[in-house]
Amino acid sequence: MNVVGNSALHMLLAQAAVLHLDRHSILHPAAPQAGHIEWLYWFIFWILLAVFVLMIGAFSRAAGKTRVAVSHPLPVMEKDEIADRRAGWGVGLATGITVITLFVVLVFSVITGKRVEGLTSKDPVTIQITGHQWWWEVTYPNPQADQTVTTANEIHVPVGTPVVVLTSSKDVIHSFWAPNITGKRDLLPGYSSAFWFEIEKPGIYHGQCAEFCGLQHAHMGFSIVAEPVDEFKAWEQQQLKIAAEPSTSEAVRGREVFLTHACLMCHTIRGTDAGSRLGPDLTHVASRNMIAAETLPNTAGALAGWIVDPQRIKPGTAMSPNPLAPDDLQAVVAYLQSLH
Numbered sequence: 001m002n003v004v005g006n007s008a009l010h011m012l013l014a015q016a017a018v019l020h021l022d023r024h025s026i027l028h029p030a031a032p033q034a035g036h037i038e039w040l041y042w043f044i045f046w047i048l049l050a051v052f053v054l055m056i057g058a059f060s061r062a063a064g065k066t067r068v069a070v071s072h073p074l075p076v077m078e079k080d081e082i083a084d085r086r087a088g089w090g091v092g093l094a095t096g097i098t099v100i101t102l103f104v105v106l107v108f109s110v111i112t113g114k115r116v117e118g119l120t121s122k123d124p125v126t127i128q129i130t131g132h133q134w135w136w137e138v139t140y141p142n143p144q145a146d147q148t149v150t151t152a153n154e155i156h157v158p159v160g161t162p163v164v165v166l167t168s169s170k171d172v173i174h175s176f177w178a179p180n181i182t183g184k185r186d187l188l189p190g191y192s193s194a195f196w197f198e199i200e201k202p203g204i205y206h207g208q209c210a211e212f213c214g215l216q217h218a219h220m221g222f223s224i225v226a227e228p229v230d231e232f233k234a235w236e237q238q239q240l241k242i243a244a245e246p247s248t249s250e251a252v253r254g255r256e257v258f259l260t261h262a263c264l265m266c267h268t269i270r271g272t273d274a275g276s277r278l279g280p281d282l283t284h285v286a287s288r289n290m291i292a293a294e295t296l297p298n299t300a301g302a303l304a305g306w307i308v309d310p311q312r313i314k315p316g317t318a319m320s321p322n323p324l325a326p327d328d329l330q331a332v333v334a335y336l337q338s339l340h
């Protein structure tokens with residue numbers, strides 16, 4: 001390999017590591033559900049590899065056998081009853097083996113589906129996930145309204161605990177897919193369904209909408225943060241609090257800007273007058289790693305760019321542009337960054 005090729009390969013590998021591609025892979029299961037799916041993947045893979053090798057072998061043999069010298073015309077074959085019958089049997093046998101193999105694959109697919117479904121959850125954590133064009137609303141329902149956590153796109157779960165996910169959609173069909181965790185689940189408008197998983201390994205896993213749902217379908221990612229139970233509980237306690245009082249004059253001004261502009265028509269910040277749910281709950285927006293469904297990092301620059309012109313980042317998004325004066329913009333960003 002030449003120097004250029006080598007460094008290109010290194011760059012690709014480095015990029016894969018930086019992007020944490022293993023966080024979005026069915027080959028790195030972090031939950032038994034994904035483990036079953038990985039098993040099925042390899043089961044089918046080895047069958048296909050065997051079929052491939054047999055096919056290439058058969059083709060090579062046939063090609064070697066019937067080579068005819070160019071200078072000679074094709075020999076006229078005499079009808080050979082025995083050879084014909086043998087060929088007939090061969091084709092019949094191959095067809096039979098193919099049908100049986102497909103049937104075995106079908107049976108194991110059904111068994112895998114059943115294993116992934118099997119609901120054996122005691123004391124689960126329940127999470128309601130609602131698909132929106134193009135973000136994920138995440139709530140941890142509780143009979144007591146003030147004990148309900150609401151967040152977006154970043155789903156915290158305790159490891160080693162069954163998690164029941166209730167799904168629905170506000171607009172079109174979306175599909176919830178975190179390949180390290182379990183299979184795809186459709187989110188249907190007007191119809192709620194449930195599935196469960198249990199994550200064994202702490203980590204941050206990436207997920208993606210897997211059902212084409214409009215222009216920004218590709219910008220509809222999410223992450224699952226699987227953490228030890230006490231860290232999860234601490235996160236939950238923090239999320240239950242109402243928004244922190246701004247502690248700097250700039251943040252105080254930022255809150256003022258937020259509450260006197262269109263923001264409050266679409267967003268909730270608990271503890272303030274903003275109580276709309278068209279967009280993500282921003283009460284603890286600073287606690288999230290990414291914004292706009294894993295599209296931008298949660299930094300001051302990205303927040304400012306998003307707030308001024310979200311249509312440039314996600315054309316078609318329900319959030320309208322906000323041409324704020326530079327000082328107002330800076331203040332509102334400072335306020336949002338104080339909402340831990």
Ligand code: HEC
Pocket residue numbers: 133134135152153258261262263264265266267278279280282285288290291292293303307314317318319320322332336
């Ligand atoms: C017309 C409704 C609407 C208005 C007005 C609006 N937003 Fe939004 N906002 C949304 C929607 C919808 C999203 C989710 C977009 C997405 O991720 O695709 C969003 C996302 C955001 C996010 C990212 C949240 C996250 O966790 O991903 C921030 C921050 C935000 N808005 C701040 C503001 C501020 C500040 C204002 C006022 C200057 C404002 N928004 C005005 C609808 C609105």
Ligand SMILES: [Cu+2]
Pocket residue numbers: 131132134173174175209210211212213217220
């Ligand atoms: Cu979607």
